[in-house]
Amino acid sequence: MKKSLFSIIAFVALVMTACNGQKAEETGGPADKILLKDFAPVVVNNLPVTYVERAKYDIIDMHAHDYAATEEEIAQWCKTMDEVGVLNTAVMHCSWIGRPFEEYVAAYDAHKDRFRFWCCFDYTDMSEEGIQKACETLERYHEMGAIGVGELGDKGEGDTYARPGDGTGIHIDDPRIQPLIAKAGELKMPISIHIAEPYWMYLPMDETNDGLLNAVVWHVDTTNCLGYNALVQTFENALRENPNTIFIACHYLNMSHDWPRLGALLDKYPNMYVDIAARVAESAHTPRATREFLIKYQDRVLFGTDNGMSPEMYRTIFRVLESNDEHFYCPELGYHWALSGFNLPDEVLKKIYHDNAERILTEYK
């Protein structure tokens, strides 16, 4: 009996040695050679693949920019919007894309029923008199058709999306710009603001960073500027101090990693909304938690794209919002994560696609 037990142990040891030997041979194999940036898995699961050609309900896109450089491109954009089901699109003003406000308003004039214009705060002169002039500029832009303010953008160094003028060092709770925020509220112009970046962009760039592939592009060095929590605090200060101004936090306030925290802010500040723009990957890898959030806050979420004008860009977002598809990749979004659809109920879809934006842009007036 003892002898046969010894034989079994010896056999197991032999097999384990053989396995270890195989592992040793694998050193220098694919796992050591393939770089994360080259990882491009192909789904083999036999799963439903939903192609949503046109959104289930008419859409108001609350987050885009001056992407179309020519009259022909604007006309093509309208054609795409017709095909995919977008009624109209917010063309937001900012420092890093598109023309100065007056120029793009003129460029889109022939299609002004399809586009809504947004303008920035003018920081050219930050003296008290300068800010008064900036308030007058805001009124002038409003008369020219601007329905909102944005996209403002602060990734730590201040509102560097501002145009004209340099917004470096100017955060949304800066006392100097409070007259501008109050003026926006008075004119019933919502303020759309990009605060911070997805949380992974603030984490160490090592093997523990879940969003490493995208963080490679968007990593934020906070050595000389505000970090994530300090930035969120500036936004919260502005929400608290300006209850009569509506704020739209772009990209889920870059807080899609922490739905309870984002929900708590929405609970606390009725003047706050979020848009879903350009955060498909950051939300569709946690489809159940995201779905729960979108259902709970269905009156406070706005549709936005922020990602160009191609029909397939829209359709990827529709697939995520509408379908129940599982485990598909969108490497163009910059992550190595597999995504899944939210399968949102019809009434929630309709609010996010259209009704919430319509309410802000009409009833708020």
Ligand SMILES: [Zn+2]
């Ligand atoms: Zn944007």
